[in-house]
Amino acid sequence: MKLKIALLAGDGIGPEVIEQAVKVSDAVAKKFNHEITWTPALTGAAAIDAVGDPYPPETHDVCASSDAVLFGAIGDPKYDNDPSAKVRPEQGLLRMRKALGLFANVRPTFTFPSLIDKSPLKKERIEGTDLVFLRELTGGIYFGKKGREDNGNTAYDHCVYSKEEVRRLAKKGFEMAMSRSKRLCCVDKANVLETSRLWRETVQEMENEYPEVKVSYEFVDAVAMRLVQWPSAYDVLITENLFGDILTDEASVISGSMGLMPSASVGSEVSLFEPIHGSYPQAAGKNIANPLATVLSAAMMFETGFGLKEEGQAIRDAVNRSLAEGVVTEDLSEGSKAFSTSEVGDWLARSI
Ligand code: IPM
Ligand code: MN
Numbered sequence: 001m002k003l004k005i006a007l008l009a010g011d012g013i014g015p016e017v018i019e020q021a022v023k024v025s026d027a028v029a030k031k032f033n034h035e036i037t038w039t040p041a042l043t044g045a046a047a048i049d050a051v052g053d054p055y056p057p058e059t060h061d062v063c064a065s066s067d068a069v070l071f072g073a074i075g076d077p078k079y080d081n082d083p084s085a086k087v088r089p090e091q092g093l094l095r096m097r098k099a100l101g102l103f104a105n106v107r108p109t110f111t112f113p114s115l116i117d118k119s120p121l122k123k124e125r126i127e128g129t130d131l132v133f134l135r136e137l138t139g140g141i142y143f144g145k146k147g148r149e150d151n152g153n154t155a156y157d158h159c160v161y162s163k164e165e166v167r168r169l170a171k172k173g174f175e176m177a178m179s180r181s182k183r184l185c186c187v188d189k190a191n192v193l194e195t196s197r198l199w200r201e202t203v204q205e206m207e208n209e210y211p212e213v214k215v216s217y218e219f220v221d222a223v224a225m226r227l228v229q230w231p232s233a234y235d236v237l238i239t240e241n242l243f244g245d246i247l248t249d250e251a252s253v254i255s256g257s258m259g260l261m262p263s264a265s266v267g268s269e270v271s272l273f274e275p276i277h278g279s280y281p282q283a284a285g286k287n288i289a290n291p292l293a294t295v296l297s298a299a300m301m302f303e304t305g306f307g308l309k310e311e312g313q314a315i316r317d318a319v320n321r322s323l324a325e326g327v328v329t330e331d332l333s334e335g336s337k338a339f340s341t342s343e344v345g346d347w348l349a350r351s352i
Helices: 014-032 044-051 057-064 089-099 113-118 163-179 194-209 220-229 241-255 292-305 309-324 341-351
Strands: 002-010 035-040 068-073 104-110 130-136 146-149 154-157 183-188 214-219 236-239 262-266 271-275
Touching: 002 014, 002 044, 002 057, 014 035, 014 068, 014 292, 014 309, 014 341, 044 089, 057 089, 068 292, 104 163, 104 241, 113 309, 130 163, 130 241, 163 183, 163 194, 163 236, 183 194, 183 220, 183 241, 194 214, 214 220, 220 241, 236 241, 262 292, 271 292, 292 309, 292 341, 309 341
Parallel strands: 002 035, 002 068, 068 271, 130 236, 183 214, 183 236
Antiparallel strands: 104 130, 104 262, 146 154, 262 271
């Protein structure tokens, strides 16, 4: 198969972790006789520095004309600490999600048997956790009208959802539930928020289209608690943009490191694959960041993006071997020898 992949390394540790995902993908392509063309493009602070725009039109063209997008991370502290900055790296990511129509962010949370003791949570609580969030990605408070009033002393961010936005996300949730344990949890705050009531109403209306799926409706605050208390209570969870952002960071603790969890952002056209972690600026350039979340995002790209199951599995198997053999970066090494980002990438590529 000929695969054309847009490569958006972004900021901070983005370039380092992306480099490993490229090595690993090339190794898989070689093994299974595929031909990958990588097209790098600028995004985030790197793009602001180069051309003054965190998501330049050329980058959009590269993404829109590719079979998939592999994305690193975005964000730079020099913008975080400047509330008056007019352009921010994150705007690039949000514009990209919107422009590419990536309305569903699939974020699985699972445990690795060899890492079960690395989680701060008790082993018996988290063993066998296998759940997946479907986070709405192009609506809600992230994209509502925002601004200042009262000479800048009052600020607002509107949270807006249309029924259609809820429906298309929930549809993916129901379909995913059908392919798994047929349990779906709709996470909202319907006791307070009108948008949440629309979510709940819409999902309730859809229940009769999927009679086999058992749907539960839970408030986001309760889910935040139960998620770390009994994660195996959940299978597929659907939720709006901000709740999903927060809960998926929380859920990453179950697996033991933020550096492990991949994600896929999907819509009607091209899909994008990215680790759920951020740009981790403190580690940038040090060759210490865990590349596995990005490598596993590449596995998702082969599996769900290209429908190449064996290729994705080959990557997962290599990752499991590296974990079992202790070929890990410092976030997971705990006293024993820590491997560098590139050493882990080289090891995985060789192993494949
Ligand atoms: C994520 C990130 C982004 C988000 C930031 C960088 C804008 O935290 O992908 O979860 O909030 O969506
Ligand atoms: Mn986030």
